[in-house]
Amino acid sequence: MKLPACERCRIRKVKCDTYAPKCTGCMRGNAACIIVDPLTNERYTRDGLVQMEQKLRLLEANAVATSPDKVTSDKGIQKGTKIHFVGDGSGLNFFERLSTTARTRLPSLNESPSAVHHPSYNSSAVTPQILPNLDTATLLITHYLSHVQLHHPLLAKCTVSDLLQRGYYSNNAQVSAEDMYRLFMVFAISSVTTYRRGQTTVHPYGYFRAAQRYASQVSMLGGIAGVQNLLLVARFAMYYHIDCSIWDIARFCMRECIALGFHRPPTEPLPPLQEQIQRNVFWDCYVHDRYSSGILGRPYAIAEDDITVELPLEMSEEIISSSPSESLSELKVEDHNLPNGASVFRFVIKLRRIITRISNCFYSSGGHVQHRRRTITDAGRVRVDLHRFLRELECAREHAPVFESPESLYERSEWYDFLVEKDKLTLIRGALAQIPVDGLHPPRELLKESLRCATSVIELYSTMFSNGQITWTRSYFQIMFTSGLSIMYTLSLLKHEKSFRESGDKGAFLRASRALTTACELMKMFVSEMPDAGRFADIFEVLVKRHTGTGSRARPSRAASPTSRDHVAHQLITHSEAPDKPQPPPPQHDINVVSMTAPSRQDEYFDVSIPAADTTGIQVEPMLSAPTGPDQQEDDLAMLDLDLDNFQNWSLFPANTDNMLGQVEAGLGEYVWGTPPDDSLWDQWDFFRGPS
Numbered sequence: 001m002k003l004p005a006c007e008r009c010r011i012r013k014v015k016c017d018t019y020a021p022k023c024t025g026c027m028r029g030n031a032a033c034i035i036v037d038p039l040t041n042e043r044y045t046r047d048g049l050v051q052m053e054q055k056l057r058l059l060e061a062n063a064v065a066t067s068p069d070k071v072t073s074d075k076g077i078q079k080g081t082k083i084h085f086v087g088d089g090s091g092l093n094f095f096e097r098l099s100t101t102a103r104t105r106l107p108s109l110n111e112s113p114s115a116v117h118h119p120s121y122n123s124s125a126v127t128p129q130i131l132p133n134l135d136t137a138t139l140l141i142t143h144y145l146s147h148v149q150l151h152h153p154l155l156a157k158c159t160v161s162d163l164l165q166r167g168y169y170s171n172n173a174q175v176s177a178e179d180m181y182r183l184f185m186v187f188a189i190s191s192v193t194t195y196r197r198g199q200t201t202v203h204p205y206g207y208f209r210a211a212q213r214y215a216s217q218v219s220m221l222g223g224i225a226g227v228q229n230l231l232l233v234a235r236f237a238m239y240y241h242i243d244c245s246i247w248d249i250a251r252f253c254m255r256e257c258i259a260l261g262f263h264r265p266p267t268e269p270l271p272p273l274q275e276q277i278q279r280n281v282f283w284d285c286y287v288h289d290r291y292s293s294g295i296l297g298r299p300y301a302i303a304e305d306d307i308t309v310e311l312p313l314e315m316s317e318e319i320i321s322s323s324p325s326e327s328l329s330e331l332k333v334e335d336h337n338l339p340n341g342a343s344v345f346r347f348v349i350k351l352r353r354i355i356t357r358i359s360n361c362f363y364s365s366g367g368h369v370q371h372r373r374r375t376i377t378d379a380g381r382v383r384v385d386l387h388r389f390l391r392e393l394e395c396a397r398e399h400a401p402v403f404e405s406p407e408s409l410y411e412r413s414e415w416y417d418f419l420v421e422k423d424k425l426t427l428i429r430g431a432l433a434q435i436p437v438d439g440l441h442p443p444r445e446l447l448k449e450s451l452r453c454a455t456s457v458i459e460l461y462s463t464m465f466s467n468g469q470i471t472w473t474r475s476y477f478q479i480m481f482t483s484g485l486s487i488m489y490t491l492s493l494l495k496h497e498k499s500f501r502e503s504g505d506k507g508a509f510l511r512a513s514r515a516l517t518t519a520c521e522l523m524k525m526f527v528s529e530m531p532d533a534g535r536f537a538d539i540f541e542v543l544v545k546r547h548t549g550t551g552s553r554a555r556p557s558r559a560a561s562p563t564s565r566d567h568v569a570h571q572l573i574t575h576s577e578a579p580d581k582p583q584p585p586p587p588q589h590d591i592n593v594v595s596m597t598a599p600s601r602q603d604e605y606f607d608v609s610i611p612a613a614d615t616t617g618i619q620v621e622p623m624l625s626a627p628t629g630p631d632q633q634e635d636d637l638a639m640l641d642l643d644l645d646n647f648q649n650w651s652l653f654p655a656n657t658d659n660m661l662g663q664v665e666a667g668l669g670e671y672v673w674g675t676p677p678d679d680s681l682w683d684q685w686d687f688f689r690g691p692s
Contacts, residue, residue, distance in 0.1 A: 006046060007034045021047030042532075128213060129206035132187070134168055136200060144190040150344040150410040153280045154231045156273065157317050157341075160186060177217035178225070184211035185232040192239045193471055205240055227256050227281055234288050238473045240529065246474075247296055250288040254301035257282045264308050273321045275328040276342075279312045283349050290352050294359060295478060304356060311349055316340040339401030344410045347400050348419075354392050355423050361385055362430025379436050386431040386446075393420055393427070409469050418460040422479050425453040425486060441493050451494065451512055454486040458515040462522065474533070477526045481536050484519040487512045488543060520544050 009016035009025050016023045023046070026033040033046040131137065141164045145157055163183045166175050188207035194200040219226045233242060234249045257263060262282035266275060289301045313320070314333050319340075325331050362385070397420045403411040428450045432442045441447070457479060464470040491512060523537040 004035055007036045007043075020050040021045075126203055126205040126209060128209040129184075129202055130210070131167060131183075132200075132202065136202075137164060137168060137187070139199065140187050140190040140194065143194055144186050147193065147408045147410070148189055148235075150341060150408055151348065152231070152235055152284055153277075153312070153341070153345055154228050154284045155182070155186075156277050158321070177214045178219070178229070181211050181214040181218045181229065182232065184208070184214070185229075185236065189232065189236050189239075192236075196471055197468065204236075208236055208240070208242070221256055224260065224262075224278060224281055227253050227260075227285065230256075231281070231284055231288070238475060239471075241532070246288075247292040247298065250285065250292045251301050253285040254289045257285050258302060262309065263302060263306060265310070269327050272323060272325055272328045272331060273317060276312055276315075276317070276320055279309060280345065282309060283312065283345070287348060287352050290356055291475065294355075300356070304353070304360075311346050312342050314338065314340065314342045314346055316342065339403060343401035347396070347416070351393075351396055351419055351423060354389065354396060355426060358389050358423075358427050358430060361389070362427070362434055375436070378434075382431055382435045386427065389427050390424065393424055396420065409464070412464070412469065414460055414464055415470070418457065418464070421453050421456045421460065422483070425450065425457060425483060428453060429486065444494070447490050447493055448508070450486055451490040451508060454483040454490070455508070455512045455515045457483040458487075458519045458522075459511070462515075462518045465522065472522075472526045472529065474530060477523060477530065477533050477536070480519045480523055480526075481540060484516055484523075484540055484544070487516055516544050 005016035005018070006023050006026060008029070008031055009023060012025070014025060016025065019027075022033040035044045035046055035049065036042070037044075132140070141160060145160060149155075149157060149160070163179055163186065166179050167183050184207045188204045188211060191200050191202065191204045191207060195202065195204055218229055220230055230249055230253050233244070234246065234253065236242060237244065237246050237249065261267070262278055262285075266278070270278065286302075286307075292298075293300050313328055313331060315331060315337065319337065320328070320331065323331055397416060400413075400416040400420075401411075402413070406412045409415055428446060432446055432450065435442060435446070461470065461476065461480065465472075470476070491509065494509075520541050523533070523540055527534045527537050
């Protein structure tokens with residue numbers, strides 16, 4: 001592996017010989033040979049990089065020697081590939097399979113626009129917090145129970161409420177280290193949304209740092225309490241850096257669940273609520289494992305056939321705990337009690353199980369056979385599986401819970417639409433990769449459906465984000481990235497057809513083009529809180545600019561009427577949980593996000609000011625509407641004649657892409673190694689490296 005110049009040689013402006021474990025200059029000066037990432041300021045020891053490369057080669061060799069015919073995922077984990085830690089869930093391998101005939105090179109990172117902000121993120125600068133005042137604590141606990149608990153019910157509601165009681169209403173002798181750890185972790189997770197809305201002023205990482213002080217005194221294995229403690233960390237890791245691998249945490253949690261037998265029905269009768277929580281814990285581990293393994297292209301921690309435990313009962317904890325029944329199986333779900341607190345989690349699990357079957361069918365070596373030349377029979381099998389899974393997804397959406405007065409994101413129909421559309425996109429990507437085309441373009445109806453799904457995903461997220469209903473996580477960032485790339489690829493194929501210009505598909509193209517702009521702006525804003533996502537945002541904007549000619553260019557706009565401004569402000573305030581709180585100061589800098597509208601109003605869109613990540617609230621700016629005259633239409637239609645018109649000159653994976661894709665692959669370090677973007681790793685290097 002050719003290593004770049006070290007930090008010491010670059011500062012001294014001398015030639016670095018790139019020897020390992022240290023260059024000659026560092027060896028003579030008896031100094032650490034440190035390599036600094038130019039994008040995220042992450043620091044690596046040269047010796048550490050060499051050791052990881054050696055371990056990687058050894059693990060690959062052992063994997064091939066022991067089970068050469070049983071690889072459960074595709075090129076993300078196979079020997080000899082360039083992308084070792086990029087799986088189908090990331091959206092990258094999709095394009096490697098579909099653009100093998102392209103010839104042009106990718107743009108280099110030197111073309112990356114300066115609009116993407118790469119902060120010098122330093123988590124150690126955030127100091128551990130003390131317990132907040134009772135009003136703030138009550139707000140955070142209430143928000144956790146009404147929001148986070150719906151999606152991740154790993155702790156019983158009564159357990160969370162008791163934490164508040166013991167932490168604030170009892171003497172210190174009754175508060176254990178585990179109580180304090182869990183209380184601070186609940187505060188950290190709950191305050192992510194409240195801090196970004198301006199309802200609380202303490203950064204969530206401060207609560208996380210406070211919880212770390214008790215971590216050494218808390219059990220992390222050997223029982224359900226240990227798994228719950230780890231799952232709290234896994235949830236927080238979806239928002240902020242934690243110096244730990246998300247995949248490793250999910251893997252370890254699932255291993256503990258298997259050791260405890262949670263993947264099977266209990267061998268002895270358990271109290272109903274205890275069995276319900278046990279099911280919740282296992283299925284929450286399941287969701288985390290499927291997500292992180294899908295991103296990295298790694299095998300799942302447990303096979304579907306090995307899971308025999310039932311889903312959590314669709315019944316509220318209050319009814320379960322008050323029931324005289326001695327076991328969970330004796331309880332009967334009544335329609336008049338639906339939906340309830342368990343409905344959301346059951347829907348998420350069912351959807352994740354469907355996408356797991358899709359992955360096993362279309363993305364793993366055990367699914368459709370990938371030969372150089374496939375027959376019409378193979379195409380028939382792909383279509384049968386495609387329509388079968390589409391019916392499953394549509395059925396899941398039809399049976400999603402319906403809340404008459406939604407109070408949380410997870411109770412909104414738009415969120416269910418968003419989840420199903422992004423899973424449909426994953427399914428169609430798999431079908432496009434598997435269906436034989438014999439040198440021709442994939443079926444037009446599949447491309448159109450892929451374009452529709454990808455556009456809808458970005459539109460739905462943008463609308464919820466602009467209304468203050470949804471925040472940003474690593475999962476949402478990956479979804480935006482994959483959806484945007486899918487739009488670019490699909491348009492590159494559809495633009496070849498003359499009928500595309502002459503049919504009604506022109507409106508779909510305009511929607512998709514605006515969705516690309518929206519995704520670009522959203523991803524740039526994400527980087528403020530997730531620096532390791534900077535490479536993805538950089539590359540995405542370069543591709544958007546190169547292949548559509550628009551990138552993040554601001555569109556002409558005009559001020560809207562006062563009525564429309566008031567409407568936007570009312571929407572944002574309606575979805576805030578503390579409308580009576582004073583508004584925070586204006587953010588230091590704003591990022592405009594193009595909010596997508598319905599197809600019937602495709603020529604109208606508005607911008608809502610989104611604050612930078614270090615601000616404390618959402619600043620409502622006047623709504624801006626695009627002119628709908630002929631000049632605007634010509635501006636949009638001009639995009640039809642840009643760089644998308646020749647598929648053979650459009651590629652994301654040409655022959656020589658090591659520079660750019662290497663940078664993208666490194667951006668997944670949070671999932672693989674948990675590599676932090678600051679110096680805190682070196683304080684624990686021996687722990688991460690393990691015994692030699």
